[in-house]
Amino acid sequence: xxxxxxxxxxxxxxxxxxxxxxxxxxxTLEEFGDAKLTFKAGQLVELSLMVYRVCSSKQSAPxxxxxxxxxxxxxxxxxxxxxxxxxxxxxxxxxxxGEFLLKELVKRWNNHCxxxxxxxxxxxxxxLYYVKEAVVPKLAVMGFRCFKETVFSQINNDVRHAVLQLVxxxxxxxxxxxxxxxxxxxxxxxxxxxxxxxxxxESEAAGLQVYEQELEEPFxxxxxxxxxxxxxxxxxxxxxxxxxxxxEQSIEAELTRTRAYLHQKTKNLVxxxxxxxxxxxxxxxxxxxxxxxxxxxxVENQKDDLQRxxxxxxxxxxxxxxxIAKIYREHIEAEGNALVLAEKSKMEAQREEGGKGxxxxxxxxxxxxxxxxxxxxxxxxxxKECFAESTIFKxxxxxxxEAFVNEDFGPTSTAELCANYSDSLLSQNGMGAKMxxxxxxxxxxxxxxxxxxxxxxxxxxxxxxxxxxxxxxxxRSVSQELERSFIQKLKLKCGPPYTMKLEGxxxxxxxxxxxxxxxxxxxxxxxxVAPMDTGDNATTTTNSFKVNGIVFNAHVLKSGHWPxxxxxxxxxxxxxxxxxxxxxxxxxxxxxxxxxxxxxxxxKGVLESTAFIGNPKIGTVELTVNTYQICILLMYxxxxxxxxxxxxxxxxxxxxxxxxMYLDDDSMKQLLLTLCTKRYPLxxxxxxxxxxxxxxxxxxxxxxxxxxxxxPSAKITAKEMRGAVYKAVEEDRKxxxxxxxxxxxxxxxxxxxxxxVVEVTDKxxxxxxxxxxxxxxxxxxxxxxxxxxxxxxxxxxxxRPETEKNFxx
Numbered sequence: 001x002x003x004x005x006x007x008x009x010x011x012x013x014x015x016x017x018x019x020x021x022x023x024x025x026x027x028t029l030e031e032f033g034d035a036k037l038t039f040k041a042g043q044l045v046e047l048s049l050m051v052y053r054v055c056s057s058k059q060s061a062p063x064x065x066x067x068x069x070x071x072x073x074x075x076x077x078x079x080x081x082x083x084x085x086x087x088x089x090x091x092x093x094x095x096x097x098g099e100f101l102l103k104e105l106v107k108r109w110n111n112h113c114x115x116x117x118x119x120x121x122x123x124x125x126x127x128l129y130y131v132k133e134a135v136v137p138k139l140a141v142m143g144f145r146c147f148k149e150t151v152f153s154q155i156n157n158d159v160r161h162a163v164l165q166l167v168x169x170x171x172x173x174x175x176x177x178x179x180x181x182x183x184x185x186x187x188x189x190x191x192x193x194x195x196x197x198x199x200x201x202e203s204e205a206a207g208l209q210v211y212e213q214e215l216e217e218p219f220x221x222x223x224x225x226x227x228x229x230x231x232x233x234x235x236x237x238x239x240x241x242x243x244x245x246x247x248e249q250s251i252e253a254e255l256t257r258t259r260a261y262l263h264q265k266t267k268n269l270v271x272x273x274x275x276x277x278x279x280x281x282x283x284x285x286x287x288x289x290x291x292x293x294x295x296x297x298x299v300e301n302q303k304d305d306l307q308r309x310x311x312x313x314x315x316x317x318x319x320x321x322x323x324i325a326k327i328y329r330e331h332i333e334a335e336g337n338a339l340v341l342a343e344k345s346k347m348e349a350q351r352e353e354g355g356k357g358x359x360x361x362x363x364x365x366x367x368x369x370x371x372x373x374x375x376x377x378x379x380x381x382x383x384k385e386c387f388a389e390s391t392i393f394k395x396x397x398x399x400x401x402e403a404f405v406n407e408d409f410g411p412t413s414t415a416e417l418c419a420n421y422s423d424s425l426l427s428q429n430g431m432g433a434k435m436x437x438x439x440x441x442x443x444x445x446x447x448x449x450x451x452x453x454x455x456x457x458x459x460x461x462x463x464x465x466x467x468x469x470x471x472x473x474x475x476r477s478v479s480q481e482l483e484r485s486f487i488q489k490l491k492l493k494c495g496p497p498y499t500m501k502l503e504g505x506x507x508x509x510x511x512x513x514x515x516x517x518x519x520x521x522x523x524x525x526x527x528x529v530a531p532m533d534t535g536d537n538a539t540t541t542t543n544s545f546k547v548n549g550i551v552f553n554a555h556v557l558k559s560g561h562w563p564x565x566x567x568x569x570x571x572x573x574x575x576x577x578x579x580x581x582x583x584x585x586x587x588x589x590x591x592x593x594x595x596x597x598x599x600x601x602x603x604k605g606v607l608e609s610t611a612f613i614g615n616p617k618i619g620t621v622e623l624t625v626n627t628y629q630i631c632i633l634l635m636y637x638x639x640x641x642x643x644x645x646x647x648x649x650x651x652x653x654x655x656x657x658x659x660x661m662y663l664d665d666d667s668m669k670q671l672l673l674t675l676c677t678k679r680y681p682l683x684x685x686x687x688x689x690x691x692x693x694x695x696x697x698x699x700x701x702x703x704x705x706x707x708x709x710x711x712p713s714a715k716i717t718a719k720e721m722r723g724a725v726y727k728a729v730e731e732d733r734k735x736x737x738x739x740x741x742x743x744x745x746x747x748x749x750x751x752x753x754x755x756x757v758v759e760v761t762d763k764x765x766x767x768x769x770x771x772x773x774x775x776x777x778x779x780x781x782x783x784x785x786x787x788x789x790x791x792x793x794x795x796x797x798x799x800r801p802e803t804e805k806n807f808x809x
Contacts, residue, residue: 006053010067013054014074021047025118026082029111047122055125068130072139075119075126079143083150087112091155098162099177105159106183108151116143148191156214159184163215164222170257171226181261188215189263208263216266220273223254227277235282239292244308247278251312275316283313283320287327294327301378306386318392325396332379332400339375340407343368347409366431368409369421373446376401380449401453415456416722419463422447425478426486427471432478440482448489455769457494458736459729465501466563466725472509473555473602480506494766504561512555515587519554522586551606552579556587556596568601569662570627570651573634576600603627611636612682614701623682624708628663628671633682641695643688647672670712680709733768737778740764753779 020043039047055068087108090096096104120127120140127138137145163184170176192210227250234243251274258267287294297305313320343364350364379397387393405414424430425440425447432440454460471477483506491499572580580598587596607623607630625633628651635642635650642650652662663671672694675683683694740763744756751759757775764770 007056008050008053010054010070013050014071016050017047017054018078021122022078022082025115026086029114030086044122048124051123051125055129068126069134071123072126072130072134072136075123075139076142076146079115079119079146080150082115083112083146087147088151088154091151097158098165099180101155101158101162102166102180102184105155105187106180109147109183109187112143112147116140119143144190152187152191160215160218164218167219167222167257168226171253178260185211185215185261185263208265211263216263216269219262219266220269223270223273224277227274228281231278231282235285240286240289240294240297241292241302241305243282243286244305244312247312248308250274250278271315275320279312279316279320283323287323294324295331298328298331298382301382303382303386306382310387310390314388314390321390321392325392328393329396329400332375332397333403336372336375336400336404337407339371340404340409343371344409347412351410365409365412365417366421366424369417369447369450372405372414373443373450376450377446398453401450402455405450405453406455411722413456413459415454415460416463416725418447418451418454419460419467422464422486423467423471426482427467428476428478432482437479437482440478441485444482444486444489448486448493451490452493456729457498457766458732458768459726461498461501462725462729462732465505468502468505469563472505474604480509498767501561504558508557508561509555512557515556516553518590519583519586522589523582550575550579552583554580554583559597565599565602570601570631572600572627573631576630600627605630607633609633611696611698612700612702614699615703618702618705620705621702622706624706626711628712629675629709632672632675636696640698641693643690644668644672644692644694645690647694667712674710674712677710680707682709733770733774734778736764736767737770737775738782741775741778741782 024039051071054071055065091101091104091108116139120138120143123139130136131138136142163181166176166181188211189208191214193207230250231247234246238246251271254270254274255267258270262270290296294309296302297309309324310321313324347364347368383389383393383397407414409417422444425432425435425443427433435443451457451460468483471483477483487499487502487506490502580600584596587594604624604626607625609621609623610619612618612621623629623633631651632647635647648663648665648668651668672683672685674680676685676694681697681700684697686693686695737760740760741756744759744763745751748759753776756779757772760775761770761772
């Protein structure tokens, strides 16, 4: 068993440590800077053993032996002596300044780190058995504290000045030693971190105080001063484009500089400092420059500069982007108002001329909608490509378009124009007939986005419903797939209730197709009816068939989905009447709960005629006409000439109940006029003894076999029709407001008038924007109908108790 080494006298032991440890180590560091050149493995063991012998004592309980404290203090004194005699003297020489001072400091710091490491290893016994008992810093912490108090505190001002001087040289374009600066940064950090007794997350933040106070804060202040002076010249002399290029380059250079030789936590502070001095202080001035500011970029569509603008200001958050968004919104609003004013002028001029648009290609109102779509598409692409779909720019775009999209174009509202435009896209008689489906889909997508800005979506829906009904009933839709697609887009944007009627109309048409098929099967089973031989007849469908020689189809429509039509009676020819009776019998056999209300005047048909011999090449002519025209032309199977009064009486159904509406005299003349036009002279008009007489023009020479006759002019003007739509919308809004009031009151029971108006408005904003006065009127109306009651004392409304209710909610 090995015998432990005997204790040794402190003086003798220290002399050994000084002569064989400190002296050779410090001499080598001064000359070579490498402790490995000084000691061999055996020497290091002897030094560690000597430390043990000096600290050894037979004492087994605290306090620690005095030799250990003496050794600890003697090591501290020796380190301080070296720092004062060698290190401090070397770094405070008058010849050293700037970069040379920094290099010497880095050299001395590296030597000191070697010294501290050597002391910690050789005197480990003190760290293990003395430091904890005496509650003193570990040898490494003590060594770094000595460097800070003896050396660093004496030269930190000079070092900081040298660092800032090198940074300034780099900003001016000179090449500097970034590795040297990074080493200096590490010294500042170590001066705070390595003097802490322990390393924790909390102590790490506290340990950076020296770096923050001595280097980071002065660096940030110098950065502010530098860019304050530079940007003052940039803002005055440079265009906005050049200013942004300079700003972007400078910010990136400062961030690169930070990554190269500053602490990582300084990066955000440097960015914030640069943004404040370069961008914030000059933001309003450079953004509003006439020949190069933000408006100029938007007008010239300079997407690269707009992207750079967003990159620069977006890190500043909402504060940095709010002014840009404000100018952006004001510009869009001004451009939109100018567009609306110009389109109004065009439309007014067109109304005065009474014709179509330029070249007859499209109506002026369609040009207006296309201009709005192009404007919206342009700024939507800017938001997506240049502003990264930022919420603040989306909101600015929405606010700007809402300001001018809802302007009326004379007597026509934007909602009506949008409805007319969609009808033209989806109608065979409109623009959609000349476009492929992908083009129509694209335009419908853009239109739905524009509709989101309308404050009268219910008005748009009223027009769209009437137009869809017309397309479906007259079979003028470009494609039912496009119809469904458009309805689905509206549904996604405005919600399922908004498109419920439109979806119901499409469903009714599909169900009607099923009825045609089942009606044909029913007729084959129950009646002597043969399926139609379609042959080359392009005007019929596979589900059509002949009843008494007539090709017959019927649409079964739910009244709740379709617009209201005035019921007009007409005396149908016997074959048509038989078809109606047969379908009525079929339908009643399928269901007893529903009642059919026929509207034959909304139908159309194809008449085949061999009466016109003007063109020998065409034997049979197929005429596509409405129900009234069918009834009139079939009268000429018996006579070639008919007086006006006979035709008029022939259309009146004598069996109709009293109060039934018929065509008036003016409408009848308009109807006969469609059969006497220069283009379609089926009848000729001449004067007789008892009034006008209409004769069949057998000499008419049609240029092709199939002809579609024009419909008579509307009985009411476009202004009257528009007024009727507006009136219907107003009535619907009254019901919507009342419904919203009831729902709100059902939820709250008691609510102040102001809060009630606010909540009702919020519920209806998706459909239309109700006026406060209209809400108040509906409240008064509901009070009279015994729904909510008013408390006059606090202007509140409450739900009437159950015992007082006349209507259940």
